Amino acid sequence: xxxxxxxxxxxxxxxxxxxxxxxxxxxxxxxxxxxxxxxxxxxxxxxxxxxxxxxxxxxxxxxxxxxxxxxxxxxxxxxxxxxxxxxxxxxxxxxxxxxxxxxxxxxxxxxxxxxxxxxxxxxxxxxxxxxxxxxxxxxxxxxxxxxxxxxxxxxxxxxxxxxxxxxxxxxxxxxxxxxxxxxxxxxxxxxxxxxxxxxxxxxxxxxxxxxxxxxxxxxxxxxxxxxxxxxxxxxxxxxxxxxxxxxxxxxxxxxxxxxxxxxxxxxxxxxxxxxxxxxxxxxxxxxxxxxxxxxxxxxxxxxxxxxxxxxxxxxxxxxxxxxxxxxxxxxxxxxxxxxxxxxxxxxxxxxxxxxxxxxxxxxxxxxxxxxxxxxxxxxxxxxxxxxxxxxxxxxxxxxxxxxxxxxxxxxxxxxxxxxxxxxxxxxxxxxxxxxxxxxxxxxxxxxxxxxxxxxxxxxxxxxxxxxxxxxxxxxxxxxxxxxxxxxxxxxxxxxxxxxxxxxxxxxxxxxxxxxxxxxxxxxxxxxx
Amino acid sequence: xxxxxxxxxxxxxxxxxxxxxxxxxxxxxxxxxxxxxxxxxxxxxxxxxxxxxxxxxxxxxxxxxxxxxxxxxxxxxxxxxxxxxxxxxxxxxxxxxxxxxxxxxxxxxxxxxxxxxxxxxxxxxxxxxxxxxxxxxxxxxxxxxxxxxxxxxxxxxxxxxxxxxxxxxxxxxxxxxxxxxxxxxxxxxxxxxxxxxxxxxxxxxxxxxxxxxxxxxxxxxxxxxxxxxxxxxxxxxxxxxxxxxxxxxxxxxxxxxxxxxxxxxxxxxxxxxxxxxxxxxxxxxxxxxxxxxxxxxxxxxxxxxxxxxxxxxxxxxxxxxx
Numbered sequence: 117x118x119x120x121x122x123x124x125x126x127x128x129x130x131x132x133x134x135x136x137x138x139x140x141x142x143x144x145x146x147x148x149x150x151x152x153x154x155x156x157x158x159x160x161x162x163x164x165x166x167x168x169x170x171x172x173x174x175x176x177x178x179x180x181x182x183x184x185x186x187x188x189x190x191x192x193x194x195x196x197x198x199x200x201x202x203x204x205x206x207x208x209x210x211x212x213x214x215x216x217x218x219x220x221x222x223x224x225x226x227x228x229x230x231x232x233x234x235x236x237x238x239x240x241x242x243x244x245x246x247x248x249x250x251x252x253x254x255x256x257x258x259x260x261x262x263x264x265x266x267x268x269x270x271x272x273x274x275x276x277x278x279x280x281x282x283x284x285x286x287x288x289x290x291x292x293x294x295x296x297x298x299x300x301x302x303x304x305x306x307x308x309x310x311x312x313x314x315x316x317x318x319x320x321x322x323x324x325x326x327x328x329x330x331x332x333x334x335x336x337x338x339x340x341x342x343x344x345x346x347x348x349x350x351x352x353x354x355x356x357x358x359x360x361x362x363x364x365x366x367x368x369x370x371x372x373x374x375x376x377x378x379x380x381x382x383x384x385x386x387x388x389x390x391x392x393x394x395x396x397x398x399x400x401x402x403x404x405x406x407x408x409x410x411x412x413x414x415x416x417x418x419x420x421x422x423x424x425x426x427x428x429x430x431x432x433x434x435x436x437x438x439x440x441x442x443x444x445x446x447x448x449x450x451x452x453x454x455x456x457x458x459x460x461x462x463x464x465x466x467x468x469x470x471x472x473x474x475x476x477x478x479x480x481x482x483x484x485x486x487x488x489x490x491x492x493x494x495x496x497x498x499x500x501x502x503x504x505x506x507x508x509x510x511x512x513x514x515x516x517x518x519x520x521x522x523x524x525x526x527x528x529x530x531x532x533x534x535x536x537x538x539x540x541x542x543x544x545x546x547x548x549x550x551x552x553x554x555x556x557x558x559x560x561x562x563x564x565x566x567x568x569x570x571x572x573x574x575x576x577x578x579x580x581x582x583x584x585x586x587x588x589x590x591x592x593x594x595x596x597x598x599x600x601x602x603x604x605x606x607x608x609x610x611x612x613x614x615x616x617x618x619x620x621x622x623x624x625x626x627x628x629x630x631x632x633x634x635x636x637x638x639x640x641x642x643x644x
Numbered sequence: 645x646x647x648x649x650x651x652x653x654x655x656x657x658x659x660x661x662x663x664x665x666x667x668x669x670x671x672x673x674x675x676x677x678x679x680x681x682x683x684x685x686x687x688x689x690x691x692x693x694x695x696x697x698x699x700x701x702x703x704x705x706x707x708x709x710x711x712x713x714x715x716x717x718x719x720x721x722x723x724x725x726x727x728x729x730x731x732x733x734x735x736x737x738x739x740x741x742x743x744x745x746x747x748x749x750x751x752x753x754x755x756x757x758x759x760x761x762x763x764x765x766x767x768x769x770x771x772x773x774x775x776x777x778x779x780x781x782x783x784x785x786x787x788x789x790x791x792x793x794x795x796x797x798x799x800x801x802x803x804x805x806x807x808x809x810x811x812x813x814x815x816x817x818x819x820x821x822x823x824x825x826x827x828x829x830x831x832x833x834x835x836x837x838x839x840x841x842x843x844x845x846x847x848x849x850x851x852x853x854x855x856x857x858x859x860x861x862x863x864x865x866x867x868x869x870x871x872x873x874x875x876x877x878x879x880x881x882x883x884x885x886x887x888x889x890x891x892x893x894x895x896x897x898x899x900x901x902x903x904x905x906x907x908x909x910x911x912x913x914x915x916x917x918x919x920x921x922x923x924x925x926x927x928x929x930x931x932x933x934x935x936x937x938x939x940x941x942x943x944x945x946x947x948x949x950x951x952x953x954x955x956x957x958x959x960x961x962x963x964x965x966x
Contacts, residue, residue: 153818155817155818157817160685163682163684163729163731164731166731169731170686241697242701244682244697244698244701244702246683246686246687246689246690246694246698247686247690247694248694248697249690249691249693249694296701297726297731297733301731301732302731302732316814316914317730317732317740317914317918317919318912318914318918318919318922319813319814319912319914320813320817340817340818342813342817344912349811349812352804352811353811353817356807358810358816358817358818359817515675516677516680516688517675517676517677517680518675532689544689544691550691553691553692553693554690554691554692554693554694554695555687555688555689555690555691556689556690556691556692625689626685
């Protein structure tokens, strides 16, 4: 009996020791971390790494370069091209000259044919690229010799140069495959500062420095993007030292504020949350209702309460930091004005606190995608603000499959935001020709003055006239709001304080993979 | 034995066929939109022309039986098609992931069978004793606890509170190589949780089987002859008590697979589970059909294996009768 018990204890001890020994390698990650390797936690991974299907279309791809790139202030600068394009023919012909001596990471030289192949494949209707319409203006793209590429446009399109940050792929590899299904989707080859070393889908992507890179040699030799969907798990693994940095919601980022080894970066963004007010809806189609809602909503409180201060009130689709932002449209909450507008328009207060006009109650449904906490909070705050003006907003959550067919009649808590040029975000959001076209102009907004200004902004090359046109658009949106713009959301990142040269750009709606303080990781310098 | 296997193989064909057909039918009826799943977040900014073009390119408007027939005829020639959601050939998806799922399941299964047998014998030795009551109570408790709940509890305890074991992944995030030590340390928690979820069945079956055997004449006779308690327990009672467990092994395979799906997602284990979930929500027909076929085949093989083992070990069963 005793002997057995002793033997049992020995087995238990051995098992425990075994478990402890197994755990040892997992515990020893945080010491002696090299400054030339970086591990970042992000929430999502790209579906594909092929630019032909849309990867890196806004620049900032670590594996690829475009003809042009953007600096920290989002100004265009040459990348694979030697200079900004020569624009001739009244804004309809763009000519680029390629940099000498650029090689793909497999050693083949970059030629004008690679550029032509890339654009032609993206424009091919058989290629499953979701962003093809961004290049709608292109009529033809041709190579002149080995180092010159000429784009001819169907109409003068002022912001076209900003589209040429599109990454260039090697024709000698991608040209031999079906762009939709080929192995290039997961085994990309480009000219960028890094090459893909390993991609375990759903777990992580590892990049290492490209020895053939045409630019200065990156000091960060390897970096890993760990895909961790859950915010709390990402924060925990950042705290445990498993990650060097992560994208986090503001409230979780705040828990690192006291941590001396970590720095928090709040990137301002074009990422807005807005309520679409369908012009075909019986209540939301009434301009008085839309103006009253715009006056009744407390944007400041949403920024403070919902976003923990990590954001700015949105007075229109353009954030206050955009050079084209018109300060004249900044406005505070004004409940008295909302009441006045509604009284004048004949919406009379009813018995239950909800106004009515000609027997119709001032009531409509607001949908938001289920599971999105930030949008849910915005929707509830919006409903409570609207209530104070006597407008009933019924908040409902649903999946996009349910929301999509109802977008024409019901309001939706939407989020968008494009960087690069006011035209990119505003035209698809507001132009009447795109009303109800897929997810473009979800509110079916129709305003001839806005259409005219958008067309001017798109076609003229004169910067002064363009700025004036976008000023007109912003002021028209105050007078006739098709959307209630609520907030612009800051994207928050926490990173170990081990490098110099970290900055953030103004970011688009999508973030976390291409955007973030690591947008220029090739320029980081380890701290001494 | 060959006849049994042959008959089962004949039967497996129609079953697999029906299962794949069912998968295509159910997926076609699901509310998920394959175009949106394919485009991801980009779809939420796309114009109608783009969405229509994708719909046409992906061929998602064809009736599901046409797509099933196309998939089936291609699959019979060895071409499992291309996964739309993972942008990889289906064979590659399975090839890259199946090995990790198999490792996880095999380790968990071995642990569950061994530990279950040990606990079952301990409990059966003295029915009604403290050990018996503790083991049985634990078994019923674990049987009732959902796998994902046990998994979350394990992460909280071992990874967050005590910081003993990594919370997820196949290797440390920063490490570039898949080494034996790394995988082992990362395997402990998921395999342990999966084993624990399977444990109660084996424990309870062994306890019952060995308990019954202890009361049977041969065992009582052996005891009467004065054989050591150890020989009686392990040599006589356990051998006949284990027979029901053999059938159990086959019937536990389906649950092992569903359990592995949950465990893999909680521990971000790069097995086929994540692929299965993605394939289902994205209505990725080729991938979904291939994975379901694989799971069905595993169940059929598991059942066959259990029957064969039973025939081999139980002298009362003749395989030719089955």
